[in-house]
Amino acid sequence: MKVTNITWRIGGEAGCGIPAAGNIFSRTFSKKGYSVIDHIEYPLLVKGGHSTYISRLNSGEIFSLNRDINILAALDQRTIEMHQDEVIFSGYVIYDGEKYRLKDKVNIRKDINYISVPFQRITAEQGLLNIMISNIALGASLALIDYNVDNAVDTVKDVLSGRERETIEMNSRALEFGYKYIREKLKIKAYELEIVKPDAKLLVTGNDAVFLAGVRSGCKFYAECPAPQSYPIHDSFAAVEDDFNIVARNSEDEIEALNMAIGASFAGVRTMVTTSGAGFSLMGEGLGCAAITETPVVIVLLQRPAPAAGLPTWTEQGDMLFSLYASNGEFPRVVIAPGDPEECFYLTGRAFSIAEKYQIPVIIILDKYLSESHFTFAKFDMKKIKADRESIYLSDRDITGDYFRYNDTGNGISPRPVAGLKKGMHIANSEEHDRYGFSEEDAHNRKRMADKRFRKVGGLLEEIQPPVRYGPVNADMTIWGWGSSKGPVLEAIRILNSQEKKVNFIHFTYLYPFDREIVEKYINESSKNVIVENNKTAQLSKLIALYTGYRIGNKILKYSGRQFLPEEIVESIEKIE
Amino acid sequence: MKVTNITWRIGGEAGCGIPAAGNIFSRTFSKKGYSVIDHIEYPLLVKGGHSTYISRLNSGEIFSLNRDINILAALDQRTIEMHQDEVIFSGYVIYDGEKYRLKDKVNIRKDINYISVPFQRITAEQGLLNIMISNIALGASLALIDYNVDNAVDTVKDVLSGRERETIEMNSRALEFGYKYIREKLKIKAYELEIVKPDAKLLVTGNDAVFLAGVRSGCKFYAECPAPQSYPIHDSFAAVEDDFNIVARNSEDEIEALNMAIGASFAGVRTMVTTSGAGFSLMGEGLGCAAITETPVVIVLLQRPAPAAGLPTWTEQGDMLFSLYASNGEFPRVVIAPGDPEECFYLTGRAFSIAEKYQIPVIIILDKYLSESHFTFAKFDMKKIKADRESIYLSDRDITGDYFRYNDTGNGISPRPVAGLKKGMHIANSEEHDRYGFSEEDAHNRKRMADKRFRKVGGLLEEIQPPVRYGPVNADMTIWGWGSSKGPVLEAIRILNSQEKKVNFIHFTYLYPFDREIVEKYINESSKNVIVENNKTAQLSKLIALYTGYRIGNKILKYSGRQFLPEEIVESIEKIE
Amino acid sequence: MREEYRLKPSDFNTERRPTWCRGCGNYAIHDALKKVFVQLELYPHQIIMVYGTGCSGSGVNFLRTYGFHCMHGRAIPIAAGAGLAAHKMTVIAVSGDGDIMGAGGNQFIHACRRNINITCILVDNHVYGLAGGQVSPTGGNDYKAGSATRVISVQPINPVSLAIASGATFIARGFSGDPLQLREILKKAVRHRGFSLIDVLAPCIIYSSVDIYGYYRRKIYRLEDVKSYDRSKKAEAFEKSLENDRLPTGIFYKVDEPVYEDTLKQIDRKPLIDHIISDIDINKLLNRYY
Amino acid sequence: MREEYRLKPSDFNTERRPTWCRGCGNYAIHDALKKVFVQLELYPHQIIMVYGTGCSGSGVNFLRTYGFHCMHGRAIPIAAGAGLAAHKMTVIAVSGDGDIMGAGGNQFIHACRRNINITCILVDNHVYGLAGGQVSPTGGNDYKAGSATRVISVQPINPVSLAIASGATFIARGFSGDPLQLREILKKAVRHRGFSLIDVLAPCIIYSSVDIYGYYRRKIYRLEDVKSYDRSKKAEAFEKSLENDRLPTGIFYKVDEPVYEDTLKQIDRKPLIDHIISDIDINKLLNRYY
């Protein structure tokens, strides 16, 4: 069967090499020009437990995963139990029929194909390690797609480059044996994937994109408190510390991480900290400190289902309102929720520029789905990230006479120098202060400083990108969403519009400042509205009501710790009508 | 001149005994049945700096301070410079004419009386301490009101009871000398205060009321991190530790304070922590922990102008939205902002009951003005605070078979025992958990637990007191406000209504859950609306818009770190019309 | 408080089976705990266990007592609060090195100096296990631990030295590979009145070199075997704690000092949780405000 | 870096006059700082001072350098961050005992162990001065300090012992009543490479007994006068730090150990703040993602 899309899921006990195999699968296709989106699901355990990886590849453009699986590579029985319902009509399940017999437990579906590949026996016979089982399954899967296994072998060599030759060789062998078992022994060919132009695509996660933009933006100090949520970003920075003159730091807690970043930023470098919800809950103090001292800092908040520790390896959009109002008192900030890794890249670049120009904290919100799923893109445009510090910082030449650190300027921005300049000496003060920075309790001064800080909002409104409308201008229904649900909603409206339902989508990346004018325009142009959010309390709908007074009545909310699938959205939308 | 109201302000260098004298002044009158409201203003310094105390007394009912001062007791020249404009036509300024000559610096007002009392000379001649200067001024002020100085001497004895006899005697002497100087030497009599029934009134600050309600409610564990904002509450608890079996604790930081309270509450006692904004910014983590483990805790947030350290000794209503959304993730909480000490008392009682019954965190928001100003009340009704724990906690008898700590009940409340019961063993888990409390990542379970927690909101809506409307039902204008601005607004609408302007006032004490129905009713019944808030961003108006979609366009906002005066509100209202 | 049934270690099992990796040091600790509870005749309902976040924290699911699984680094204050409210119960905090020495360092030193009456078991594997294997504050350069891309030569925290300097009154080091000694220490620690720390070397077999148990076995010696060692001397204990070529295990320091809870008259008569609060009379108190 | 003008202490004055109470220990510290800066030829713009919250923190208004007045307890991480970014500058954190030993304890021990290259002046008055005179973590029972309604017999933190246990490489105690010694210590501390702590006994005359200076004078002796004392021995320094009948001042411990900043190749060539970042080429990096 000729297809343009293949969705593949591999699952099993952790320890069978699932993350690596998933990554190889995705990368093998992205290298050859296919669009790929993948996602990994794993429990909060270092070893053991059940884990799955899903990868969707397509010869055209895709925005998210989909529900229907073409090939389910089940390394254990539980994977079949949990996921065989997702297998598409006449799809395939690969399993080890020598290890467990289907009939014993599984409710066998008549409409799909179960194909036994003796993972365990091959592993034993070939002297492979347990962790390579998934590679056998991967090889078998490629055979089903009739895809040249050499491409995957190349990927393995790439991904494992630097590792011992034997490791690479064994991994490759596992791939090849799985492949051959299907092709030569069983002689099954399930799908034939449409061929695309073999232009290698970038395959990056949200985390990768944030990291890359951080490096490009000239971030010189990065810190986190060790956490499963943020260590991919930390490790990326740590690996390039010397190449790019960056200090990447594991702090003892989030309090140190943010305060060190503020200290470094005060001295004059661009800084970033990453954290997830519980860690962000400890950062309120530092956030306020950055705000009143007007010290730029970029904070990346990697959302997880909460409250408290919640579900650290799953996904949710639960921290929007918290990030908007975190910390005591009132001050301007910018909150950005990118919708995909491409937006992660460009918006992280913007975050650094805005933070530095406006001397404010900027918060970038991701979630597990966006952080850890790979997406393909043609390339990143470097021109869109420019670190133009020279026009922002004062030099000794600029300063004549008294220097007012908190000068009450028209746009609220008070230019500052990096530390060490002869003429630019100043203090940053977390107490209310006068224009020099000296502590000052006077009522008029207080009002003046608060006004000065908030005057920045005017400029910020020019900088930010208003919500974007996707789909037809005139639609019967408008979906509203933010951040990482962008992909599933885009897929959903593609399906809906192909069914002759005119649905469009307003997607927010910047959450604060709020561009009321454009939102009101969108509201006026929409007839029926529905909120789609990956949380329980519909936080975006609250934000919209707060600023525009418009309350969106229809809500599609998911808060099981799992990202939306486009099909779910389509079904929910259909129920509304 | 016969008067029903006297407003008195004393000011000078810190170190002259101003807080004590102010307290004595207020208490002297409250004891004799007058209504009193006072307020102290001081800089962020242990010693030195300028400080003032204002006390308003009235033979009838009052709700706040007012602007016009009858007597300004100026212990230094700066007090005259800063405050003589507030003195009412034909009012009085008491100053030390032997220490500084008015003409040198001060713009002398023709319409008021400057009376010199040689504070310094009396102090020297009588062998008094510097700190007693303010008592001389106080005595002199009493003479101007023609009020029996013995009442004040009695107050001194009361307030200083337990101190050395000499101290008491010297303080009394200072009072008497000031009194005699006016009465016998200058022979001035300025005002004659209307006599009231001498039923002693309670004179309490918001802090006092919170403390008293805490004791009455059976709070057994109290903690704070040492801070100027909260130490009055700490010291009150510390003084009664043995009498009421309470542990009052100075924690090393707010993180310990809240976590210890959660631990103690888990074991089974009622607990409270107090903090101000920057400390609350460190409590997000603990807040979420209390929420997901469903451990009751009462947090008192003493707002100050912020962000960050801001102005620690001044006042602002800047933390409402922060308190509503603090901590990662979504969970129900209750947020209460009492309007005066009486509400502080009853609502703190409610806070403990609600926290315990619903097993949630309850946040009580005060601000400097409410925390540290004294207000008079006839008495507190003890029946309104009942700690009915027995009906809430499980006993061994109640438990048969398996005990589910997080039982998925109809109202979302899962009854629990105190620690140590044989049959009630359970775990509290800050990770998402199943009904036993065991860590659980399953999607259905996640949804179920989130739903269970949020189901409590239904019950909570029955418990809370909806916003109260003061003034005429039908009005030309409706003022909306919350928390401590209650008093100034009540005075303002009294003035406005006496001027034939029909204005009423909707005052919020409970901010979450939000009673949309009644608020929408109020909106429908109002014609012109105006927000009065002691902050810059009109947080209540945002909250109202968020829930009702109704946006209040007129805003009277003050964010200079000072509380509203009724006259300011009246003037701003008049401008709106 | 005699109970009607005879305790056995399995009374402390829950319906969940431990999910730690095979060979993980956490097993030995839980095993020791159960056996010590039986020896001390502590019944499940007389115990409050508080767990931090991390691999060790998942123990909350496997040990049947009153339990609290708290936020990263907060096991000590939660335990301290629970202990104050129910001071007749046995309160034990079990938490990782990343937890207690990372985020929880401040609470640790203050609990030590206040000598609060809880036992703290530091599950010391030198890594942030659950967080991804990063080197933890106790992680040194003596063996390869953790997923660090580069060894940064910072000194590790020595929990024993730190506890001595901070004022804890029972300070020991155990090793999960020496269960007998671990049990002995644990028993004494639970019995000790005041703050007791047991720094348990509890290898993480995922993020350590494979022969970490062998490494420790070669390096470790027991303080019990040093007859001349006087564990009541603070300076001596500190000096001992600095030893690194060979690693002493056992009790470094044990003294009787005033216990925080004992200084509180307000919990003298009965635990805070036992007070009836339904109608507390505050009228006398109110009089001060008239 | 020679400057065009000759430094004098008053070059470090701002237009604001100190607001501390007369007799407050903070005066001596600021005085010593200015003189030491002159001696070391450190110009105002070459210095970053970081202040905590509290009476000592108000110093930000009175000393003319680059300055940061941070949140309660956070002077050390702010200083560490500034120091990393501009490691050629002199970075000094000045903060109270409530600050550094209360809220900031965790940052303190970690800064010690990392041996980051900053100087930390602990303004140790045994009380939370600005917060209302509560007994601070360093406040003991040896003299009446603070506004406590009741003396709770908890052990105070001894910053010197704690710093030794945590790995700081320059550890001293000074006394605001001994300005000469204070200056000497300060000079050496600023020169020292690595984390230096000076615990300065700096009486709060408001919340201490009146003769606190006399009390200290009677109790204090100088370590310089103990010829046999070897300040390079950790265990000896620790034992010395425990002395309480008489209080040693001076340098307890000083060793040269790897400095955190020196282990960082990425700041080897030039300070982070000096890099031009306008067009950083990441194409090679990007290739890994194709």
Ligand SMILES: Cc1ncc(C[n+]2csc(CCOP(=O)(O)OP(=O)(O)O)c2C)c(N)n1
């Ligand atoms: C506030 C916060 N920051 C970071 C984390 C990430 N985190 C998860 S477990 C853990 C600690 C793991 O180390 P350790 O305490 O040594 O436990 P182990 O897994 O080694 O037993 C951390 C820091 C968190 N849960 N919360």
Ligand SMILES: Cc1ncc(C[n+]2csc(CCOP(=O)(O)OP(=O)(O)O)c2C)c(N)n1
């Ligand atoms: C988060 C937070 N908690 C509490 C406070 C209150 N506070 C103000 S100053 C201070 C510390 C005062 O003690 P110390 O550091 O010893 O300084 P000193 O005034 O004695 O010089 C504290 C805790 C605060 N500012 N921030």
Ligand code: SF4
């Ligand atoms: S990762 Fe390490 S600490 Fe965690 S369970 Fe496995 S062996 Fe134990």
Ligand code: SF4
């Ligand atoms: S209160 Fe104490 S520490 Fe603060 S300025 Fe006065 S003397 Fe110094």
Ligand SMILES: [Mg+2]
């Ligand atoms: Mg660990």
Ligand SMILES: [Mg+2]
């Ligand atoms: Mg102090």
